[in-house]
Amino acid sequence: MDRRFSNGGVAIFLEQGPRWLAEICKALTTGDVGSMALAAHDLAGAASVLGVGVLGQHCIEVEALARRGEIDVVGERLPSLMAAWERAELELRSVVEWVLVDPVETPADEQEVRGVCPP
Numbered sequence: 001m002d003r004r005f006s007n008g009g010v011a012i013f014l015e016q017g018p019r020w021l022a023e024i025c026k027a028l029t030t031g032d033v034g035s036m037a038l039a040a041h042d043l044a045g046a047a048s049v050l051g052v053g054v055l056g057q058h059c060i061e062v063e064a065l066a067r068r069g070e071i072d073v074v075g076e077r078l079p080s081l082m083a084a085w086e087r088a089e090l091e092l093r094s095v096v097e098w099v100l101v102d103p104v105e106t107p108a109d110e111q112e113v114r115g116v117c118p119p
Contacts, residue, residue, distance in 0.1 A: 037066035
């Protein structure tokens, strides 16, 4: 994986992740299973792209439970979801720090592509 891409992707994930988690928690109190399933789905997808599979698996489970309307079970699983988020966040923050400490030069062929393709 291109470390510059992962750095940007990780930064967005670390910013957006708490919003998705907050949406899951809010939906837990309001009973909005649609919003809960959507937030869990979005978080699972992002976690999968960035390689934090344990978090992704928890989110997939929450999404399935929400779609079945099993909000009480989501409430029981919330602590393990939050623990998985905390582990993923810690792991990904270390990746961001590593990338910032170890910058990578842009290869010449990539510079050419940037000149042709708009950002």
